[in-house]
Amino acid sequence: MAVGDSYRSVRHALYYATLVAFIALMLFPLYWMLVTSFKPNIEIYRIPPRFFPDSLYLDHYARTLEDGYFVRYLWNNFIVASITTLVNLIAATLAGYSISRYPTRITAVISFGLLSTQMFPVVGIVIALYTLYLRVSMLNTHTGLILVLTATTIPFTTWMLKGFFDELPKSIEDSAFVDGASRLTVLTRIALPLAKPGLLAAGLYSFMLAWNDFLFGLTLISSDKLRTLSVGISLRYLGEVSYDWGQVTTVAVFGTVPMFVLFFLFQRYLVEGLTAGAVKG
Amino acid sequence: MRRVIVTMVFLLATIGIVLAGGRQEGNAASVGGEGSPFTIRVATWAVQESGTVPYFEALKNDFETDNPGIEIEWVGFPYGQLREQVLIQAAAGNPPDVVQTARPWLPDFANSGFFQPVTGLLSEAYIADIYPEIRSDLLYNDELYAAPWFYGPFVVYYNADLFEQAGLDPDAPPTTYEEALEAARAISALSDSEENRIYGLGMTTGSVPVSGGAVLTMLMSFGGGVWDEQGNLIIDGAGNREALAFLKTLHAERLNPEGALLKDLRNLFAIGRLGIYIDQTWGMNGVMAINPDAADYARIALPFGTENSPPRSTLEGHLLTIPADAEHPEAAATFIEYVTSREQLAAYMESLPFLLARSSLGDMPELQESIVAPIAAGAPGVITAVPKHPKMTDLFLELTKIAQMVTIGGSDPAEATAAARAWADREL
Amino acid sequence: MVTRLRVRDEFFGLALILPASLIVGALIFLPVAQSVAMGFVDYTLRRNQDGVSWNNFANFVYLIETGELWNSWRITLLFVIGVVTALIVAAVAMAIALNQRIPGQRLLRSVVLLPWVTPTMIAALLWMWILQPQYGVANFLLRRVGMIEQPISWLASIQWALPSVMVASFWRQFPFVFIVVLAGLQSIPVELYESAMIDGAGFSRRVFSITIPLLRNVIRVVILMSVIQSFRQFPLVWTMTGGGPIDATETLAVLSYKQSFVNLNFGRGSAVATVWLVTVLVFSVLFTRLVRTREY
Incomplete structure (x- = not known):
């Protein structure tokens, strides 16, 4: 009995050690980014490195905030990601609900079509997209960028929401029909409120993807006033001549922190939404 | 049924309104016609790089003061992507007027047909002033396709x-x-x-x-x-x-x-x-x-x-090229001669060590003070033309x-x- | 009456799916179709392009004859299989671990997700910084613990470049896979475990006879999603290695980009993209079929 106990506690210890080691490994890059951004250049390149800086060096931050561009990139990115999320949610809710509640042969084809677009490389379509946008005068507009980002995220969010609607008991909706409600009322008054966790999850997902965009923002936007984050970083801090790691890690911190905050606020819903959506869908 | 249609229209309208909320800015619309003001679009990677930002802001100001009626719109791309992005724009028929070009890209640009020779646009005296070793490396089918902004081996x-x-x-x-x-x-x-x-x-x-x-x-x-x-x-x-x-x-x-x-x-x-x-x-x-x-x-x-x-x-250097479908090729040439003028290069040199590609600029005092001074005289001699x-x-x-x-x-x-x-x- | 109702239902359903289909159709489907078509013609980026015509698979033949396609295909598969396997194993293990009642469980769960909110571009830079051979922290730490003797040029080494990029890709993708698996775990009724415990089943017994089988569906979905994600992983590879050294990290995405934008040969670039599309499509169809048939 005693042997079994100690065996179990050793196993437990091992188990926790692995867990902690893995989490530490996952977090270390972010920690390192943070630490680097608070070191003066001469410290940054020192080997052996200092893992806990003894003083906070704030010049990189001051410089980043001073030049003002960066704040604009952040703001643009935020606008683009938010509106993308909104448009995405409207379109994906309708589509997801349609596939779940009114399945026909055509919707089946469409939903497969939607998913298959995920399998084509983005780099393959930028030229065609640029030409299209030029023709309809949508180059260099946030609208254009938002539309294409919406298009790239819709397939997955539709799928997620479809799974979510599948999970909702149909009987509530049926009794509403019996009471004489129209299809639309049922959708907006009954199904939508119930699908709130699913909507939050899908919204968070599309926000992340839009926030992450590089290639579309690069190709479709050429005015500095409208630039988004990743392109802005690449434009200003990955120049021709140097990697200024102090500066790069600083802007990285700036680009990541707003997402951390958002994420902590909504993370709970993501798990909930996915539980019903992607998991069972 | 009607309600469904009405709702659909409403929804689409909502989407439209939401989208319109996204800030828009049209392409720099240039007004045609003689004498009326217009904008030239200059594609560059340096405009936003920390270190050269102040120079580019001053350049825009100076240029617009000295050339009333022409405005500059910077089209900034990251160094690693500028070549591709300019070609995409050119392929769609919407190129900038001037393109900052790293020397290795010139063959692609010239061969693609999306760029025009600068021979007829820049003055003969200007072209004759470029060191022959450098000029010969910028020729394609015996035509000069780029003006050197500055160079260095x-x-x-x-x-x-x-x-x-x-x-x-x-x-x-x-x-x-x-x-x-x-x-x-x-x-x-x-x-x-x-x-x-x-x-x-x-x-x-x-x-x-x-x-x-x-x-x-x-x-x-x-x-x-x-x-x-x-x-x-x-x-x-x-x-x-x-x-x-x-x-x-x-x-x-x-x-x-x-x-x-x-x-x-x-x-x-x-x-x-x-x-x-x-x-x-x-x-x-x-x-x-x-x-x-x-x-x-x-x-x-x-x-x-x-x-x-x-x-x-x-030859290493930053060049300036003019796309074939540039809207304002003459103004582009004016811009090129302007940024490569003695005053502008002297100002730019404060933030970047480089050599000057034209013989008339060889005596610039700023060059003598620069870190590159010791090799200025010998540099043109080591440049070797590479086929385009x-x-x-x-x-x-x-x-x-x-x-x-x-x-x-x-x-x-x-x-x-x-x-x-x-x-x-x-x-x- | 019934048929009229059904017609109206269909109409309503189609009306709902219309906005999404229009957006995706115009902005993704058309360009993709155009791009696939480009793969079968000579199309290089130049002005005054003459009419393009069918070229008898010349783009594909070229890519096969030079061995580039095969090389990239092989590298992509290595990349995808490696990353996805690691992802699934780690995510299932972590999700099981963090679904227990352990102190700090909530916080741990949240922090594990952090890499996901790091934009890919930043993730690539971050890893380049860590893996920098002369003053990067990875070499320092590995030498300190005695795992390596000499600093390794991770991204400039033929053996290590691909694994390094894979690690970065794993790091960026892990949280999403983890959260989906965790969501799946939470949908397993607790009663199942309770009755198993009453029957005296140990921890590993419970994992292998309840958790894993019930997670089957989730794991299937997650595999499919992360395979597609990994195939698309372009910015990371391109920023970190540019496909080098000596083509050691030239995935299909990189090859397609290089053919299109470095060589300006969009015909060949599109041909690569088409091969990729077919590969992923065939995989997803086969995978979905195989896994489903085995289930019943």
């Missing part, structure tokens, strides 16, 4: 402090690769205060086109290259094999950081862990960004030759590949050149 930067510590004379730097190897051995015997390794001689071999230019510079200085003067392929010739053997030695003795990009070399040089390295003149800007004190020990020299062949270098082959970017990448083969790949120089030959026979 690949040069040698070395650390005078490390030279002294290694018992070398900082005032008599090596002039050949053989001498450089000796110096590199002496330097890498040193180590820094934390016992970290110091590299003797940095040669970039990373997988980017500009490293290909550096490799080609080295090949040419060993008497090799891609084509000889008659245009025959000599990519598997003796000169290249010797050059690669040299690189292999550097690698075997761990004198050169593996597969480094120029940016990596600059950082190492900035922190005092690299004795000698080969870079573009303005690479010093990257060094200073990391460590401003590098100015105290950084020295410059012309690129190395070998015992049997003189130093040579590809349509596959130039690909070729440069292939050259980095053979450099990687003999170093990290462990191949024989002969194997590498044979592979390059096979590639060239197929592609060029």
